[in-house]
Amino acid sequence: xxxxxxxxxxxxxxxxxxxxxxxxxxxxxxxxxxxxxxxxxxxxxxxxxxxxxxxxxxxxxxxxxxxxxxxxxxxxxxxxxxxxxxxxxxxxxxxxxxxxxxxxxxxxxxxxxxxxxxxxxxxxxxxxxxxxxxxxxxxxxxxxxxxxxxxxxxxxxxxxxxxxxxxxxxxxxxxxxxxxxxxxxxxxxxxxxxxxxxxxxxxxxxxxxxxxxxxxxxxxxxxxxxxxxxxxxxxxxxxxxxxxxxxxxxxxxxxxxxxxxxxxxxxxxxxxxxxxxxxxxxxxxxxxxxxxxxxxxxx
Numbered sequence: 001x002x003x004x005x006x007x008x009x010x011x012x013x014x015x016x017x018x019x020x021x022x023x024x025x026x027x028x029x030x031x032x033x034x035x036x037x038x039x040x041x042x043x044x045x046x047x048x049x050x051x052x053x054x055x056x057x058x059x060x061x062x063x064x065x066x067x068x069x070x071x072x073x074x075x076x077x078x079x080x081x082x083x084x085x086x087x088x089x090x091x092x093x094x095x096x097x098x099x100x101x102x103x104x105x106x107x108x109x110x111x112x113x114x115x116x117x118x119x120x121x122x123x124x125x126x127x128x129x130x131x132x133x134x135x136x137x138x139x140x141x142x143x144x145x146x147x148x149x150x151x152x153x154x155x156x157x158x159x160x161x162x163x164x165x166x167x168x169x170x171x172x173x174x175x176x177x178x179x180x181x182x183x184x185x186x187x188x189x190x191x192x193x194x195x196x197x198x199x200x201x202x203x204x205x206x207x208x209x210x211x212x213x214x215x216x217x218x219x220x221x222x223x224x225x226x227x228x229x230x231x232x233x234x235x236x237x238x239x240x241x242x243x244x245x246x247x248x249x250x251x252x253x254x255x256x257x258x259x260x261x262x263x264x265x266x267x268x269x270x271x272x273x274x275x276x277x278x279x280x281x282x283x284x285x286x287x288x289x290x291x292x293x294x295x296x297x298x299x
Contacts, residue, residue, distance in 0.1 A: 043268035053265065060269035071270075073245050074253040077161065081231060081249065084165045085224045089217065092172045096179030097205075110180070117173035125237040128167045129154070154239055157246035164234060164247065175220045182216040183209065211294045218293045222285060229278045250274060 018025075043060055045053035064071045099110050116124070131138050132153040140150035151159040186209060194204045210217070232251035235241065241248035241256075254274065258267035 039268040039271055042265055043272050045265045047264040049262045049264055056265070060266045061273070064266065064269055064273065070245070070248065070253055074248045074250045077246070077248055078229060078231065078250040080161055081165070082228055084168055085221070085228055087165070087169060088172050088175065088224060089220060091169055092175035092220065093179050093217070095172065095176045096183055099176070100180060100183045114173035114177055116171040119171070121233045122237055124167070124171065125234050129238055132163055155243060157244045160239060160243060160246040167234065178216055178220060179213065182213040186212040214293045215295060218289050222282060225281050225285060226278060229274060
């Protein structure tokens, strides 16, 4: 008798739990799961928004893979932009190491370096459009003042992507704060043991600091990989993919297919290809992490 009442109580408890989470479940099914499955179906159709989708099988994927005019250049631009990732990781860590020193007024310096990362992306893009103006921009004005040739920056196919990389590195304060929090969590006993062994500053950095904060480096690396594949807002606001498709990134070309050319089927196919490539890159990083990421408590 007691067992039956226990079962009834558990069943009632489970029903209550489902009622409480039902708003989230309904939202997940309608706003997340259904759109994902719908894009998978639409990627195999010719869907122009104003007309019903027409099944075409693998035609969208085949057309994209044979598109040497836009698809492959957009993928190549995105892969090139991965040059920013190691620079951002190193610069963020270097700033965190500098700002981890116990000096007077350090909180002010930390705030100043962090501020660019909280500027809205569109406002940041508009600011750098003015800074990188070839004729009247502050950057070129400064270069001419010291007799250095001034590039055309965003107006030049050669300099457009480096200009975007420099702009993104300016807002590296977000990862810097994460590194700074990790650095302040490194046990001082490890540094004391290294001092007893006669380690210098560089040896302590390599043998103590980097292994201790390696999970944070790993986190920033994963987020950087995902974010690079999704790079969109800055180039959409600043260059629209130009000049000469030098900044036509994958996400921007996906947007153009969907909302400019109204080729929703091709856009969905691009989205799934992007998902698979991002998944493969993330999986590769996870597989290599076993050799360099150290978690406290593991032996």
